[in-house]
Amino acid sequence: MYTVGVRDHLMIAHSFRGEVFGPAQRLHGATYVVDVELERPELDEDGIVVDIGRAGAALREILAGPNYHNLDEEPAFAGRNTTTEFLAKVVFDRMADRIRNGELGEGAHGLTRMRVVLHESHVAWAAYHGELASDSDHR
Amino acid sequence: MYTVGVRDHLMIAHSFRGEVFGPAQRLHGATYVVDVELERPELDEDGIVVDIGRAGAALREILAGPNYHNLDEEPAFAGRNTTTEFLAKVVFDRMADRIRNGELGEGAHGLTRMRVVLHESHVAWAAYHGELASDSDHR
Amino acid sequence: MYTVGVRDHLMIAHSFRGEVFGPAQRLHGATYVVDVELERPELDEDGIVVDIGRAGAALREILAGPNYHNLDEEPAFAGRNTTTEFLAKVVFDRMADRIRNGELGEGAHGLTRMRVVLHESHVAWAAYHGELASDSDHR
Amino acid sequence: MYTVGVRDHLMIAHSFRGEVFGPAQRLHGATYVVDVELERPELDEDGIVVDIGRAGAALREILAGPNYHNLDEEPAFAGRNTTTEFLAKVVFDRMADRIRNGELGEGAHGLTRMRVVLHESHVAWAAYHGELASDSDHR
Amino acid sequence: MYTVGVRDHLMIAHSFRGEVFGPAQRLHGATYVVDVELERPELDEDGIVVDIGRAGAALREILAGPNYHNLDEEPAFAGRNTTTEFLAKVVFDRMADRIRNGELGEGAHGLTRMRVVLHESHVAWAAYHGELASDSDHR
């Protein structure tokens, strides 16, 4: 199984609701260094998993949405705690959409799995990984 | 599948028995930078995998046991080579015990897998990963 | 010249005023991974630059102040852009105060220089470094 | 499941054929920081996954082959794009051969999986992972 | 003294002449992860050392020149060994030119020092640092 990975980052403000969050219930913020890893059983005829330039551009566009925003005011996240693990899934879903829509090229339909890791500091991170719908599934 | 990870560290002395260890048969030591990753299929109602504050505190307490010790003199490790991979399993087991005992909160019973990585230098590391007993299993 | 360094981190929200900041004029946030390096020409009789435990504790207390806060609402920063370089100086000054007040121990009066680095992502950081008032200066 | 990992590196020149590669169609080069992770369900009687000294030596020898070469002129890669993901598989296959040939010691026959990661910059990497033929398979 | 730093990277092919280089006399290549640090005694009225967006853009443009090239064929480097330390100076000089030309904004004329680090692997790097001509010097 082959993997390629790309890294970018995101800087946001937010607050959490729930006693479990302690002082993080206050409005604060985070830098997330975001890794996206894409898997595929075989390389395509160019010898690649996916066009890494397009993968990086897609990630940059996805992060540009929430970047430099207060997530507490984003309608898409209303009523949700935008925890690191929650945001990993948001990036996963938005990246999966772009793959399905062909933005990473036709070859990207061969991708079978994705893992998204958000590093929030030198001592904490969260991730989401899962299957990508097969080519036939999403037709 | 969601993951959260926390990092801490540990400084110990030890020696190894067996020709395969070469000069590491002498009494020496190591810093282990320890990563614990916890997995769970769904987030809880707070939007988290587990209370990361409690997870970090549990890890710190686990590492406080052997920290600044000569492992050759620890009864728990008598007759064993305390290799990096062996110690990864020790941290795994002790963390699993604390999860079962509820020290990471009730929500932690939803955790399904754990991975523990011990980085012993910039060029070497070892890990142990495995399933966590399901909530029903340990009742 | 001897140096010791310790690392901790800080998560805050803030916004900037000024066209130069572009989208960062919006309320957003950051994780700062904070390195403090302390210099001294000679080691003390224990063979150390400074009690690294106390240095780490002092840094943790300094960061606990702004940690999980919206810096736009901090009176201490009113009318200022809390840029990464500005915050590096804030940490420098607060650490210098604690050194002068003896919180790092008497031996810390021998420290001659400090450097504070705030890493805001994997591709950007800022720092402040300067002399520490000599022991005789601040009496 | 236990893992051990070792790191080394490799510096090569190459070019790619195919429009997808854009400017990387020109002759250029890369440093690959190479991680090899080896898995095994149980430790051997020495308490190890594999002799990490031998694993590191095998990796160094494998990398010495292409190191400081122009891969465009290597007969073994004729007609292939030596992408990061392709090279991850090359290292995987060559390491698997050495494991089968006993170069990592008899104990290495208990290894069940391997993962090879090639970091090509601070923002991009590729990997290959797969099963290792069991001891009985390759006899 | 304040510093800001930005990071980018560069992938090139080259060869060296001279016995001291051993196997690196062959055509090979490297990824250089490039850090540029800019110093200034006081912050400007916006509270910054320099417009970090412009600094990053200038660095990206400088690296775009040699990126994905065989440096042996670059007229600018004819007759020179393009070692890591040599290239650190090249980046320094080109960045200094852009600062003098006002590409980082008028405020950048207050910069007094620059340090450029090129990381060529996880175990080797080189750097060049020096004074920047003062504002009055270059008029």
Place this chain on the structure above:
Amino acid sequence: MYTVGVRDHLMIAHSFRGEVFGPAQRLHGATYVVDVELERPELDEDGIVVDIGRAGAALREILAGPNYHNLDEEPAFAGRNTTTEFLAKVVFDRMADRIRNGELGEGAHGLTRMRVVLHESHVAWAAYHGELASDSDHR
């Protein structure tokens, strides 16, 4: 001013005397990831600061001395606390000796400064830097 840097590591056991060390008064150990940086105002005719291969080999030999040892039993360190900062100076002095003795080549006599950093964990490090005796000084 040009710099080159090389990295290696060292694993030792030791204990400290003095209340300031708290639990580190017990026999424990550490991995030190060791960086050596060498400075020189101008490059030599090969375009290098120093033969990085020889510099790395010299560092490896220096670290081989204490590597996998209990420093409490080393006569060279009798009566001294082998703190991270103390050991940084030991590496500095031993490297300086080798430079003076010509082990890094004749060109190394042009080196003017050295910095040695020992990383003891992901959150703590120590360093020693100083001038190197000029070529004429040590004749």
